[in-house]
Structures are given as structure tokens and as C-alpha cells.
């Protein structure tokens with residue numbers, strides 16, 4: 001592995017510098033609430049350690065949400081950053097829109113700030129597009145918070161290209177910009193390249209925040225090489241089609257390639273997958289792998305310290321397209 005400078009990106013059109021990898025904090029939901037039950041509950045000591053490893057390894061921002069354990073993940077993150085004294089670490093969280101109107105955004109912002117234990121909200125995202133209010137109304141509520149200084153930047157998540165543009169226009173009318181769209185994107189899920197989301201992000205100048213960038217662990221190769229791990233999966237993943245034998249057989253040639261290149265660079269297959277993701281589209285895409293073990297965090301930050309050659313980037317691109325489309 002060569003020792004390169006850590007890649008940093010601007011968040012949207014702002015002056016804020018974010019590391020090309022952030023840490024996804026859904027795993028820190030402590031088994032609370034419907035969304036939080038996806039992952040097994042983790043001890044706060046382990047969460048503290050993972051956040052420390054990431055922060056000291058060059059990650060300067062952390063993505064959480066109200067829905068992750070009904071605030072438990074936000075609290076765990078706030079506690080860990082405060083204990084670490086990581087004053088300069090940036091926090092992205094999300095408002096949950098389902099069965100709510102935009103009026104709920106100002107109504108609940110103080111709860112979010114409280115859950116974060118006094119940390120600032122550097123990026124506030126609308127978690128998904130399903131809501132009783134329009135994107136315009138939601139962005140107007142976000143603009144109010146921006147004017148009051150309660151949040152640093154506004155973003156969305158799981159919005160399609162048309163809704164992204166509407167959100168951006170609404171913010172622009174108030175003198176702000178849409179900073180980001182957080183969407184599912186990995187070597188095994190290239191839909192944003194074809195459905196206009198990536199194009200809209202480039203046009204607007206918004207950052208794409210890639211979630212599930214390791215396809216929830218599949219791109220580490222562990223489920224291909226140790227299929228017995230599939231039996232131990234405790235959450236909904238065991239029912240997901242991509243974790244079934246047929247899908248794993250289809251993605252195997254990609255895992256083989258990631259492993260082969262990993263050997264050349266002295267890194268792990270998951271690191272190759274993440275490295276591709278944060279470089280292939282220039283500065284537009286950043287990624288937020290989650291970690292439930294210390295070794296994941298250690299491994300994932302290693303992604304920031306090497307670069308794949310152009311030829312290898314193209315080879316991975318071609319294989320990824322082959323296994324996702326073929």
C-alpha cells in the first residue's frame with residue numbers, strides 16, 4: 001500500500017471539506033425501533049472505539065439519523081465524539097419524513113440537537129421522499145433552519161433526479177443550495193448512473209453520498225469465501241436476494257477480481273471496492289461504509305491511503321457492469 005495524502009472533497013458547492021469516506025452510524029442503533037433492529041445491538045465501548053479509529057484514521061464526518069434507533073445512534077455518536085474531544089468532527093443526520101409534514105422539521109430540530117449531545121448538525125438530510133409535504137415545503141423548512149444557524153447545510157436522501165432538482169430550486173429561491181443526495185450505490189448497484197441521479201448531482205453541484213457501499217458486507221468477499229457466515233446473519237439481510245446462493249454465484253467473478261487486485265496493492269477486496277467508488281466519478285461521490293467491528297473500521301480507513309491505476313479502475317468497472325447486467 002502506498003502512503004498517499006488522504007482524499008478530501010467539498011460538500012456540494014460549499015467550502016466544507018469532507019473526507020472521501022465518512023462513517024455510517026446506522027449500526028449504532030442499539031437494536032431500538034423498527035429501523036434500528038436491522039443490526040445487532042452494540043456496546044457503547046465498541047462504538048467509542050470504532051469512532052476513535054475512524055477519526056484518528058482521517059475520517060472527519062459521521063452520518064447518522066433520527067430513525068437509527070429512534071435517536072440512539074445520534075446519542076451514541078454524540079457521546080463518542082464528546083469523549084474523544086473531536087471538536088472538528090462533522091455530523092450529518094436525517095429528519096424522518098414518513099407520516100409527517102414539513103412543519104415537523106422545526107418542531108423536532110431541538111430534539112435532534114439534544115440527541116447529539118450538543119454537537120452541531122453540519123448536514124441535515126430529509127431521509128426519504130415519502131412525506132405528507134412536498135419537497136419544496138420541506139426545503140423551505142430547511143432554509144428557515146439554515147437562516148437560524150441551527151444546521152450548516154441541507155441535503156436529501158433517496159430522492160430521484162426530478163425531486164433533487166425541485167429541492168435545489170426551492171433552496172435556491174431562499175439563497176441556499178442542495179448539498180447532497182444520499183443514495184444506494186456500489187459496484188453491485190449502479191442504478192444512479194442510469195436513472196439521472198448522478199447526472200443531476202453533477203449539474204447541481206451536489207455531492208452523492210453512497211450508502212451500502214460494501215453492499216452490506218458482500219463486497220468484502222466474506223460471504224463468498226465463508227458461506228457459513230450467512231447462517232449467522234441475524235437481521236433482515238438473511239432474506240435479501242443478494243445474499244442468496246444464486247446472486248452470490250453471479251457476483252463471484254467480481255469478488256475474484258477485487259481479491260486479485262487487492263493482492264497486487266497489498267489491500268483487502270472491500271478496500272479495492274471502496275477505493276473505486278470514491279474515485280471513479282471524480283469528486284462527486286463519497287461513501288459511508290458502516291462498521292460493526294473494530295477490524296472493519298481499521299480496514300475501511302485503509303481505503304483512503306492508496307489509489308487504483310486507471311487501467312484497474314476500468315477493469316473493475318467492466319466486471320461490475322458484467323455481473324450486474326449480465
Ligand SMILES: NC(=O)c1ccc[n+]([C@@H]2O[C@H](COP(=O)([O-])OP(=O)(O)OC[C@H]3O[C@@H](n4cnc5c(N)ncnc54)[C@H](OP(=O)(O)O)[C@@H]3O)[C@@H](O)[C@H]2O)c1
Nearest residue numbers: 024025026211212213214215216217220289290292296299
Ligand atoms: N439514507 C438511507 O436510506 C440509508 C440506507 C442504508 C444505509 N445508510 C447509511 O449508510 C451506512 C452504510 O450502509 P450499510 O450499513 O447499509 O452498508 P455497508 O456499509 O455496505 O455495510 C456495512 C456492513 O458490512 C460489513 N462490513 C463493513 N466493513 C467490513 C469489512 N471491512 N470487512 C467485512 N465486513 C465489513 C459489516 O457487516 P456485519 O455487521 O454483518 O459484520 C457492516 O455492518 C449506514 O451505516 C447508514 O449510515 C443510509
